[in-house]
Amino acid sequence: MQDIETQAIKNYQANIDFFKKYNEIVYNKLMALEALLEDGTFNPQYDLVYEDGYFDVVELATGAKLYGSDSLKFSKKIINNINHKKDSQSFRSLRKINFEREAFDKLKDANSYTTFANSAEIYSLYHENITPDTHMSEIDKFIFLGVGLALHLPLAIKKFDFQMVLIVEDNLELFRLSLFTIDYKEMLTGRTSYFSIADSPAEFRARFNGFYSSAFFKNMYIKFHIFSSAYEPKIEDIQSILIGRPEATYSHNRILEKNRRVLEKINEExxxxxxxxxxxxxxxxxxxxxxxxxxxxxxxxxxxxxxxxxxxxxxxxxxxxxxxxxxxxxxxxxxxxxxxxxxxxxxxxxxxxxxxxxxxxxxxxxxxxxxxxxxxxxxxxxxxxxxxxxxxxxxxxxxxxxxxxxxxxxxxxxxxxxxxxxxxxxxxxxxxxxxxxxxxxxxxEETDSKDSHTGDFQLADTIIKTKGNFRDSVNTTxxxxxxxxxxxxxxxxxxxxxxxxxxxxxxxxxxxxxxxxxxxxxxxxxxxxxxxxxxxxxxxxxxxxTQLDSIEIDGIYCRQGQLKDYYILLEKFQNSSQSNSDIFLSSLITLAQEMMNHECAFEMKDIMTIYYMNTTPYVDDFFHTRELQNKKKFTKKFKTVLVKNINKIVKTYDEDLHRLNLIKEGN
CATH class of the missing domain: 3.90.1480 (sialyltransferase cstii, chain A)
Known part of the structure; x- marks a missing residue:
């Protein structure tokens, strides 16, 4: 027993050092709780116990236990319930979009102002070959909704080799107790981690968005585990965040159209x-x-x-x-x-x-x-x-x-x-x-119009509760x-x-x-x-x-330089190797990141960011589907489609920019 207590204290201090170095927000919350516990301002609700060879948590007011049985066996059962099935315990982050043949034929040749014109071929290639009941060949991103004593976390991460995790725990005191039972640093070394610990709704949204935006091409299906029914509302929260994200509510086509209209009004003074x-x-x-x-x-x-x-x-x-x-x-x-x-x-x-x-x-x-x-x-x-x-x-x-x-x-x-x-x-x-x-x-009307776990909310027709101005809560959408x-x-x-x-x-x-x-x-x-x-x-x-000033004119020249860089990057991608799907995907992600991180932070950067966030997850999931056969034959098809449509987007913006009187007069 003495060895167990010594190891628990050692874990706790190592974890405090870990959060101090790598996550200041979580560290500050833990230190604030420690201060309240030490001066007696906060009366603890829980106690960590070790008996019969396993850890458990006792609620002091009632004596109820969090696990009530062997917590190690409980944790192993959790691991056995995690699987690679796309339609099981996962958020489908992007909507399923299918087209009738006649509509598809029109869309694939439509101009870039048209919704889905630059993505219809990608969506069709995907849905013609991949179904929701297939399996992911690997799980790169994972969400833990509630952790308890977190005993299942190192087991799951080791077994499935998650590369990025979002760890959510609403109870700070309970999360503190997990610091005695596992080694977060050892578990997360070499991986990217995000924590949402005792966060407000706004803070949780920010943490989730950070997790979602990182390695965005892995977002087609995001697997999760829910520790207890208390975290079921978090599923609805995430669904709401997903449908409200910028790329979900405002397509690249709309920004292109918006851009054209703005340029017209500048010309018209x-x-x-x-x-x-x-x-x-x-x-x-x-x-x-x-x-x-x-x-x-x-x-x-x-x-x-x-x-x-x-x-x-x-x-x-x-x-x-x-x-x-x-x-x-x-x-x-x-x-x-x-x-x-x-x-x-x-x-x-x-x-x-x-x-x-x-x-x-x-x-x-x-x-x-x-x-x-x-x-x-x-x-x-x-x-x-x-x-x-x-x-x-x-x-x-x-x-x-x-x-x-x-x-x-x-x-x-x-x-x-x-x-x-x-x-x-x-x-x-x-x-x-x-x-x-x-x-x-x-x-x-208040109806249950949401899918159970795939995140298919309707923006205008689903009713959710929120804090009211005069009332405790009101219905909204x-x-x-x-x-x-x-x-x-x-x-x-x-x-x-x-x-x-x-x-x-x-x-x-x-x-x-x-x-x-x-x-x-x-x-x-x-x-x-x-x-x-x-x-x-x-x-x-x-x-x-009514006129652009000298600094704003410099911004026009910056945009022209950016377009030249984009054409070069696209040509480099077009000529890159496609000998296997891994090389192809690496070249695609490099192209996306270089365009999205361009130093000229104007409209094209936003347009391409939205485009890539709405398309690359389809491509990545396609080639990481376990059941997919003969992957190599599809790399050329996807590259052809991507080069064609990215070029259309860039060229559309380029042509619109050249309609600006300033540029026409300069030429």
């Missing part, structure tokens, strides 16, 4: 706003902002808006304008970021007579549907970039929705008092997604939930100490906001709205530009 934080600006010092989205709370509080409209600068999402028009309230600023031509036309049609917007300033993403530029006066329009960087940081605001856009704008322009209404990011009590005036308002971390991010980077954000919506809780019932809002002073309209135009004209 539209006004681009300077969106750098206005820390020293005092114009809005005595002007509160009312930030209006189109959530259910907008409709429910319409009369209050009517009665208080003269007390605020009103900035509204375009989707909220139907309600404002109906109740006779003028928005000072209306904002639109949606690029979809069909939904834009539908929205304009429903708005009807647009003369009520004659004096409203229009803040658009430069890549919105062209129809908006046809129906509104150019002088009223102010643009910003989203995911492109032609104006460098000065005019770029990367957003997920119009709701987080109007929130960010209110913070940037430095109003000390910001009131959010209709940015519910949640369903109303009647299940409605938006204000009934919204052209896409609908009811969403993964699509709405995507905006919450974006809103919180903008608050974190733009909110100044003197700014207060009042959340008046009965929806999701937002960080650093004050939940405020609308009847508790008291503003006595009214603004002179007639003067405000003129002043706003003068203010925003003064911080807008």
């Amino acid at each position: 539209y006004k681009f706003l300077d969106l750098q934080k206005k820390d020293n600006d005092t114009y809005f010092q005595d002007k509160p902002w009312l930030v209006l989205g189109a959530g259910p709370s907008l409709y429910n509080n319409a009369q209050w808006i009517v009665e208080n409209q003269d007390k605020f600068i009103i900035i509204a999402a375009f989707t909220a304008l139907n309600t404002l028009k109906r109740i006779g309230v003028k928005a000072d600023i209306a904002v639109q970021v949606d690029e979809n031509v069909y939904t834009t036309n539908e929205m304009i049609e429903k708005l009807g007579d647009l003369s009520f917007l004659d004096d409203t300033l229009l803040f658009f993403s430069a890549s919105v549907s062209p129809e908006l530029f046809n129906v509104f006066k150019k002088d009223n329009i102010y643009l910003h970039e989203d995911r492109t960087k032609y104006k460098l940081a000065k005019s770029t605001l990367t957003v997920s929705s119009v709701g987080d856009t109007i929130h960010a704008l209110a913070l940037i322009f430095n109003s000390p008092s910001i009131y959010l209404l209709g940015i519910d990011l949640a369903l109303g009590s009647d299940g409605k997604s938006h204000s009934p005036d919204h052209f896409k308002a609908r009811s969403i 993964p699509l709405f939930a995507l905006s919450v971390p974006v809103m919180n991010h903008f608050t974190h980077i733009y909110k100044a100490p003197h700014q207060t954000i009042y959340n008046l919506s009965d929806g999701c809780y937002l960080e650093q906001t004050v939940p405020t019932h609308i009847e508790n809002v008291t503003l006595e002073k009214s603004l002179n709205k007639q003067n405000i309209t003129k002043e706003l135009r003068h203010y925003f004209d003064a911080i807008s530009t």
Whole structure:
């Protein structure tokens, strides 16, 4: 027994040293717990015991044991349940996409602005030869959801030779006890490890995304083990993260199309706003902002808006304008970021007579549907970039929705008092997604619409619970939930100490906001709205530009150099050996990494990153399928398809860039 205790203490100290050196976040949490235990501030809930030849954990309050039997035998049973089957205990990170023959024939020859045009051949090659019931030849990435005393971790890692692991444990005290039972350094030497220990939801998202982005080409199927039913909600959390990742929600095709539209607006000399934080600006010092989205709370509080409209600068999402028009309230600023031509036309049609917007300033993403530029006066329009960087940081605001856009704008322009209404990011009590005036308002029913473990969530139709602004929890959807971390991010980077954000919506809780019932809002002073309209135009004209400056022009030349490098890299890949699948995959990953890590960090880098994250996992999993025969014959097929489509993407961007007046005039 003395030897066991000595070894346990030795393990603990070695593990503390390991985390101190390799994971400062986990180390600091452990040290904070140690301090609380030592000074008696924290009463331990668990005790580590060794009896009958094995370790166990006793819950002090009840005497219940974590394992209740031989923990070593229990751990070996866990190992026996881990297998190489793709459809067993795994997250399928990328959607299954199949095409009818007619659609496929059109897609493979379509231009690069077309969704799936550059990836359809890869997906088809994969699905024609690989089925979900096949086996992985190796398991490179693995997630442990809950660890207990972690006795199964070294056994699993040794047997399956995982190269990268994510270790998740929500109970810090329990995780601390595992430091006595195994040697983390010995177990993880030569491997890449990520830890999520007693993390908040936001912290867990960050840890998972780090794990996911590393060796991204191994993401087709990510195997996992769940230690107990307490970790079942983590499966839903991961599914939600997967469908909300940038490459899942915004394809490379869309950025190419966006890029083309932005270049057109630069050529047409539209006004681009300077969106750098206005820390020293005092114009809005005595002007509160009312930030209006189109959530259910907008409709429910319409009369209050009517009665208080003269007390605020009103900035509204375009989707909220139907309600404002109906109740006779003028928005000072209306904002639109949606690029979809069909939904834009539908929205304009429903708005009807647009003369009520004659004096409203229009803040658009430069890549919105062209129809908006046809129906509104150019002088009223102010643009910003989203995911492109032609104006460098000065005019770029990367957003997920119009709701987080109007929130960010209110913070940037430095109003000390910001009131959010209709940015519910949640369903109303009647299940409605938006204000009934919204052209896409609908009811969403609470059904079990998710696959058991493959991660096949529906962005707009799956209902999940989240913390509420007024209530403990509210119903939302993964699509709405995507905006919450974006809103919180903008608050974190733009909110100044003197700014207060009042959340008046009965929806999701937002960080650093004050939940405020609308009847508790008291503003006595009214603004002179007639003067405000003129002043706003003068203010925003003064911080807008219509030309690229010298530094921004240098960015154009950087892009041209990047394209030359990409053509060279692609030619090198095309001429590389394909004598076996391992050499081919190594050449592909080298190509992807060199393009993704190029020093010119503009649109093409993002376009290619998204493209590779959505395609290389298919290719890697294809060649690491145990049942696949005659791998060599497929290397040439994949290389031909990849070279063709990567070249199409690069050439499309190149041709669009050369439509810029600056380059045409230079030639």
